[in-house]
Amino acid sequence: MLGLTLKLPVWQAPMAGISTPELTAAASNAGVLGNIGAGYLSGEQTEEFVQRVKRLTKAPFGINLFVPEKVQADLKQVETAHQLLAPYRRELGMEEDESGMPAAPSAFNEQLTIVLQEKVKVCSFTFGLPPEEVIEQLKANGTVTVGTATTVDEAIACERAGIDAVVVQGSEAGGHRGAFQQPESMIGLMSLLPQAVQEVSIPVIAAGGVMNGKGVAAALCLGASAAQLGTAFLVTEESGAHPLHKEAILSANEKDIVLTKAFSGKTARGVSNRFIKEMQKREHALLPYPLQHVLTSGIRKQAGRLDEKEFMSLWSGQSPRLGKRQTVDELVIHIAKETEEALLAANATMQNMKRSNH
Amino acid sequence: MLGLTLKLPVWQAPMAGISTPELTAAASNAGVLGNIGAGYLSGEQTEEFVQRVKRLTKAPFGINLFVPEKVQADLKQVETAHQLLAPYRRELGMEEDESGMPAAPSAFNEQLTIVLQEKVKVCSFTFGLPPEEVIEQLKANGTVTVGTATTVDEAIACERAGIDAVVVQGSEAGGHRGAFQQPESMIGLMSLLPQAVQEVSIPVIAAGGVMNGKGVAAALCLGASAAQLGTAFLVTEESGAHPLHKEAILSANEKDIVLTKAFSGKTARGVSNRFIKEMQKREHALLPYPLQHVLTSGIRKQAGRLDEKEFMSLWSGQSPRLGKRQTVDELVIHIAKETEEALLAANATMQNMKRSNH
Numbered sequence: 142m143l144g145l146t147l148k149l150p151v152w153q154a155p156m157a158g159i160s161t162p163e164l165t166a167a168a169s170n171a172g173v174l175g176n177i178g179a180g181y182l183s184g185e186q187t188e189e190f191v192q193r194v195k196r197l198t199k200a201p202f203g204i205n206l207f208v209p210e211k212v213q214a215d216l217k218q219v220e221t222a223h224q225l226l227a228p229y230r231r232e233l234g235m236e237e238d239e240s241g242m243p244a245a246p247s248a249f250n251e252q253l254t255i256v257l258q259e260k261v262k263v264c265s266f267t268f269g270l271p272p273e274e275v276i277e278q279l280k281a282n283g284t285v286t287v288g289t290a291t292t293v294d295e296a297i298a299c300e301r302a303g304i305d306a307v308v309v310q311g312s313e314a315g316g317h318r319g320a321f322q323q324p325e326s327m328i329g330l331m332s333l334l335p336q337a338v339q340e341v342s343i344p345v346i347a348a349g350g351v352m353n354g355k356g357v358a359a360a361l362c363l364g365a366s367a368a369q370l371g372t373a374f375l376v377t378e379e380s381g382a383h384p385l386h387k388e389a390i391l392s393a394n395e396k397d398i399v400l401t402k403a404f405s406g407k408t409a410r411g412v413s414n415r416f417i418k419e420m421q422k423r424e425h426a427l428l429p430y431p432l433q434h435v436l437t438s439g440i441r442k443q444a445g446r447l448d449e450k451e452f453m454s455l456w457s458g459q460s461p462r463l464g465k466r467q468t469v470d471e472l473v474i475h476i477a478k479e480t481e482e483a484l485l486a487a488n489a490t491m492q493n494m495k496r497s498n499h
Numbered sequence: 500m501l502g503l504t505l506k507l508p509v510w511q512a513p514m515a516g517i518s519t520p521e522l523t524a525a526a527s528n529a530g531v532l533g534n535i536g537a538g539y540l541s542g543e544q545t546e547e548f549v550q551r552v553k554r555l556t557k558a559p560f561g562i563n564l565f566v567p568e569k570v571q572a573d574l575k576q577v578e579t580a581h582q583l584l585a586p587y588r589r590e591l592g593m594e595e596d597e598s599g600m601p602a603a604p605s606a607f608n609e610q611l612t613i614v615l616q617e618k619v620k621v622c623s624f625t626f627g628l629p630p631e632e633v634i635e636q637l638k639a640n641g642t643v644t645v646g647t648a649t650t651v652d653e654a655i656a657c658e659r660a661g662i663d664a665v666v667v668q669g670s671e672a673g674g675h676r677g678a679f680q681q682p683e684s685m686i687g688l689m690s691l692l693p694q695a696v697q698e699v700s701i702p703v704i705a706a707g708g709v710m711n712g713k714g715v716a717a718a719l720c721l722g723a724s725a726a727q728l729g730t731a732f733l734v735t736e737e738s739g740a741h742p743l744h745k746e747a748i749l750s751a752n753e754k755d756i757v758l759t760k761a762f763s764g765k766t767a768r769g770v771s772n773r774f775i776k777e778m779q780k781r782e783h784a785l786l787p788y789p790l791q792h793v794l795t796s797g798i799r800k801q802a803g804r805l806d807e808k809e810f811m812s813l814w815s816g817q818s819p820r821l822g823k824r825q826t827v828d829e830l831v832i833h834i835a836k837e838t839e840e841a842l843l844a845a846n847a848t849m850q851n852m853k854r855s856n857h
Contacts, residue, residue: 146855148856150848293752293820328671329670329707330689331687331709331717331818332753333753335711335818336818339821340820349690351689356721359721361844361845362842363714363716364841394650395650395651395686395690395691396686458690459686459690460689460690462694481849483720484720484846486719487720488839490724491508491719491838491842494505494506494507494508495506
């Protein structure tokens with residue numbers, strides 16, 4: 142599919158702020174598509190990241206970029222949002238924040254230059270569609286382009302823009318919602334995937350709630366060309382997630398996984414904690430993405446240093462009970478085995494029913 | 500499974516207010532499990548319904564009962580809720596409503612007597628668990644008992660209560676949420692199903708978003724013993740749904756399907772319309788279930804008579820694009836064929852990848 146030679150129809154989800162060169166390379170070396178979550182990287186950091194992955198693997202890998210969004214906030218809103226965070230900064234022993242408009246520069250154009258220069262095999266986009274000339278340029282350069290959709294209409298928009306494939310993100314998915322059309326919709330993968338497959342001709346990659354071979358088998362049955370797994374890779378040994386983040390997922394149940402705008406101003410899914418709960422009633426006072434993300438950046442970093450998980454963004458999909466502490470290799474081997482077993486078991490159920498009716 | 504001899508691992512969802520004896524019998528005659536949605540029926544109506552189904556089919560069928568809930572509202576709340584509906588009653592040419600507390604009697608005990616008397620093969624429960632002696636009595640009488648769960652914990656509670664099987668209802672599902680523990684959770688089937696299968700030993704039936712053989716195949720891969728389909732049966736020719744209800748689903752896309760408490764006071768999923776939109780900002784003033792249901796009953800009936808879909812409860816799951824106008828027989832034949840095809844195609848994908856890597 143898409144000229145990628147994978148051993149399994151599985152993509153490791155690009156997780157901005159979490160995926161490391163080691164994780165991406167381990168995934169690609171294991172025979173699935175490793176992906177770099179470049180969303181928060183500068184151009185220079187993107188270049189270093191890509192080159193480090195290349196030193197660690199000869200297999201194809203992808204990179205995910207955040208399409209920049211226009212954002213507006215007046216100084217009064219910014220001041221209110223600053224004040225909302227002040228007690229948390231104090232509690233974490235941090236200095237008073239500089240007030241004023243947070244700087245949220247996008248490295249999108251620099252990143253694109255790196256993707257072209259390094260001829261990265263796959264380039265996916267989240268939070269929107271790049272300009273058509275960018276898509277053309279990447280394709281001409283041998284890069285497979287991939288969009289992210291949370292509705293069938295967004296998948297159709299990806300196809301119309303000339304993109305090669307689309308990741309459909311079910312409501313189960315961890316981290317940020319990739320929605321780029323209004324209003325935001327929360328559509329379960331069991332509904333979103335077969336409807337997208339029915340309505341577009343490009344390959345559809347299934348994301349949201351899939352953490353093992355049963356999920357991969359289900360995605361294939363629903364017409365997906367591959368399944369993209371985030372949380373399953375997040376809890377592996379090679380992942381760069383904070384140990385308390387991994388632990389929070391592995392000890393959570395599906396009801397602990399909530400939606401929040403508290404960390405970034407954009408809806409995202411993760412394990413509930415004090416920061417999410419306390420900010421819930423104040424969502425109207427948060428800045429729009431990416432300004433809120435910039436504003437909480439110091440708090441999240443300090444929380445990581447202090448091992449204080451109540452102030453970390455503990456992104457997770459809705460299937461935490463399926464998470465396992467293991468290496469990427471072990472995860473991929475398990476998925477390969479389980480996928481075939483799941484298909485065999487499903488087929489046996491159908492055949493047994495047929496037999497008992499004759 | 501459960502001593503039922505079905506041709507396919509498929510259950511027609513009991514849809515209170517929509518399923519007719521003809522629909523239930525057509526489903527059972529086609530080789531899947533037909534189900535009666537008895538939720539809103541009196542004891543007498545339940546008896547007539549069951550006996551009519553028995554005249555139409557010799558195959559096993561099930562019945563679904565609503566477990567009664569304690570409900571409280573003071574007269575002031577009731578008055579406000581009445582006033583909220585008054586303009587709609589006027590617009591539909593109805594008389595002023597009698598004010599005062601709406602009567603919401605439960606026929607649960609009478610219905611149980613009928614289920615025992617008629618030895619209905621399967622009895623499922625929604626909105627809670629029946630007392631343990633009821634479960635024991637039904638089982639001793641040869642009836643398979645089935646619970647409804649929206650979280651893994653609710654599925655575990657079903658198993659612990661001694662129930663034989665559990666329907667897990669993904670967030671995609673149409674109609675009322677079967678949640679009976681607080682807080683309500685919206686968990687996609689791709690997450691809910693494999694986690695429930697992992698945590699309970701009783702058979703798990705998958706509900707939510709499944710409308711065709713691809714979905715049935717996916718549910719089997721995720722470990723379900725069967726898939727329960729509501730919307731797919733709702734749009735069949737034999738269904739008792741209002742023609743405008745069927746049409747609303749068949750012309751909807753997944754973004755038109757929303758959650759609302761407007762009709763009953765309990766969260767339910769359906770096609771958005773004027774009543775849902777206008778009541779959205781007034782959800783705080785609605786009465787709790789089932790009082791709001793009783794209060795809007797006249798409006799819904801009048802809307803049906805006047806062919807005014809803006810005031811009907813147009814329940815639907817999140818996969819309306821997969822809906823097809825067809826008979827129950829055609830639906831079941833298509834599902835059988837598609838399920839096998841989906842499993843074959845998924846298996847071929849896996850085998851091709853293996854081959855190209857050798």
